[in-house]
Amino acid sequence: MTVGTVRPGGRTARVRAAVLQAAGDALVEDGFDKLDLAEIARRAGVGKTTVYRRWGTVAALVADMLDDMADQSTPRADTGSLIGDLRANAHLVLRTLTDPRQGALFRAIIVAAACDARTATALRTFYAVRIAEWAPCVEQAISRGELPAGTDATEVIRAVSAPLYYRLMISQEPLDPTAADRAAEAAAAAARAGAYAQTG
Amino acid sequence: MTVGTVRPGGRTARVRAAVLQAAGDALVEDGFDKLDLAEIARRAGVGKTTVYRRWGTVAALVADMLDDMADQSTPRADTGSLIGDLRANAHLVLRTLTDPRQGALFRAIIVAAACDARTATALRTFYAVRIAEWAPCVEQAISRGELPAGTDATEVIRAVSAPLYYRLMISQEPLDPTAADRAAEAAAAAARAGAYAQTG
DNA sequence: TTTTTAATGGAACCATGGTTCCGTTAAGAT
DNA sequence: ATCTTAACGGAACCATGGTTCCATTAAAAA
Numbered sequence: 351m352t353v354g355t356v357r358p359g360g361r362t363a364r365v366r367a368a369v370l371q372a373a374g375d376a377l378v379e380d381g382f383d384k385l386d387l388a389e390i391a392r393r394a395g396v397g398k399t400t401v402y403r404r405w406g407t408v409a410a411l412v413a414d415m416l417d418d419m420a421d422q423s424t425p426r427a428d429t430g431s432l433i434g435d436l437r438a439n440a441h442l443v444l445r446t447l448t449d450p451r452q453g454a455l456f457r458a459i460i461v462a463a464a465c466d467a468r469t470a471t472a473l474r475t476f477y478a479v480r481i482a483e484w485a486p487c488v489e490q491a492i493s494r495g496e497l498p499a500g501t502d503a504t505e506v507i508r509a510v511s512a513p514l515y516y517r518l519m520i521s522q523e524p525l526d527p528t529a530a531d532r533a534a535e536a537a538a539a540a541a542r543a544g545a546y547a548q549t550g
Numbered sequence: 551m552t553v554g555t556v557r558p559g560g561r562t563a564r565v566r567a568a569v570l571q572a573a574g575d576a577l578v579e580d581g582f583d584k585l586d587l588a589e590i591a592r593r594a595g596v597g598k599t600t601v602y603r604r605w606g607t608v609a610a611l612v613a614d615m616l617d618d619m620a621d622q623s624t625p626r627a628d629t630g631s632l633i634g635d636l637r638a639n640a641h642l643v644l645r646t647l648t649d650p651r652q653g654a655l656f657r658a659i660i661v662a663a664a665c666d667a668r669t670a671t672a673l674r675t676f677y678a679v680r681i682a683e684w685a686p687c688v689e690q691a692i693s694r695g696e697l698p699a700g701t702d703a704t705e706v707i708r709a710v711s712a713p714l715y716y717r718l719m720i721s722q723e724p725l726d727p728t729a730a731d732r733a734a735e736a737a738a739a740a741a742r743a744g745a746y747a748q749t750g
Numbered sequence: 751t752t753t754t755t756a757a758t759g760g761a762a763c764c765a766t767g768g769t770t771c772c773g774t775t776a777a778g779a780t
Numbered sequence: 781a782t783c784t785t786a787a788c789g790g791a792a793c794c795a796t797g798g799t800t801c802c803a804t805t806a807a808a809a810a
Contacts, residue, residue, distance in 0.1 A: 359777060362787065383665040397789030402768065457664050460719055464661050465583040474722055509736060512716035513709060519660055520715050521708060522674055532745055536709060539743035540736035559807060597759030602798065
């Protein structure tokens with residue numbers, strides 16, 4: 351059994367919180383590759399032995415941060431129109447990725463996921479929750495007659511995020527409100543045209 | 551002046567080629583984070599001092615690989631229709647990202663770019679060349695009357711790639727021909743609807 | 751061909767993550 | 781309140797990237 355699960359009260363929880371907080375700070379300041387567990391322990395005011403024992407690797411620590419973040423999920427919008435809802439989603443993603451702390455965190459997490467299978471799984475789960483939260487916007491649009499029946503709701507939501515993450519990780523173009531609006535409008539237009547019809 | 555630029559003939563070029571080849575192999579097998587310059591030197595049959603002297607860091611080596619790859623660019627398609635051209639582009643990206651060697655290479659490069667500013671610049675340049683190569687497809691579609699005047703051509707091309715890279719790095723869903731077709735159709739539909747109208 | 755010196759590469763060296771050991775602290779059971 | 785032991789943390793230790801030194805090799809100039 352993993353260390354820290356038999357006596358989760360008091361000290362153990364305090365240590366975990368302090369370490370995750372410190373890890374976030376270090377990730378934002380130094381980036382994923384320069385991360386050093388001893389430095390995180392120092393920031394957290396915790397013995398480095400503890401950090402190595404409980405997490406062992408940077409990737410595992412990042413995965414745990416993700417599990418921690420997965421608890422808070424932002425509720426979906428309900429503006430009455432597909433484009434309104436998708437815009438709200440795009441701007442939520444925009445705010446997250448442009449926030450100095452959260453943006454750096456997500457970059458680091460995506461990098462960690464590319465390096466470590468456990469983190470990759472944690473990341474998939476994280477987004478699955480968020481996409482499931484927003485998919486009803488698309489379902490409603492279908493029942494309103496805005497979109498063709500059989501439209502893949504999760505695919506539409508992902509289509510909103512994709513250009514924004516592409517900017518973050520690949521093209522490194524600025525993430526601004528224009529980009530968010532474009533992402534929402536493009537996804538809506540494509541969905542209306544039937545580009546996300548369910549396959550099979 | 552950087553080492554290896556005064557006597558670029560014969561041996562120096564041979565060493566560079568061997569090291570870049572070995573770095574690619576190692577990247578594909580072990581991934582970016584586990585990369586070790588000494589191991590690369592061993593594979594390349596080259597002294598590790600040489601590798602450290604000429605490149606110094608893994609990120610710099612990856613940036614050099616990108617410069618090397620930038621020389622070869624695949625010519626754009628000209629099928630006579632926007633959707634045909636965009637499909638061709640989407641399938642080209644698909645082939646690249648699903649190729650065992652190239653796919654792993656791109657992941658590693660994207661990761662390296664997130665960790666190092668020099669690599670990030672090299673990556674931007676790399677894609678700028680490729681996108682400029684394909685942008686005329688969109689220009690032609692505009693002059694054919696398929697798309698509204700003032701459509702941002704590069705944005706349309708990027709819109710084709712975005713969902714595919716999103717799958718590669720974020721959602722980790724399968725990259726299959728359906729995904730490529732969807733990416734092309736979605737970008738075309740959004741462009742027709744005017745979602746990529748030039749701003750300003 | 752000879753000369754010059756940029757570039758290479760083996761070996762010894764060093765620094766810095768990461769591990770092990772073991773005594774201490776405090777959570778949870780009695 | 782007392783006891784048991786999970787979890788913590790300091791210090792010494794170790795392994796493995798990364799650097800330095802210097803002799804050797806081979807481009808390019810003369």
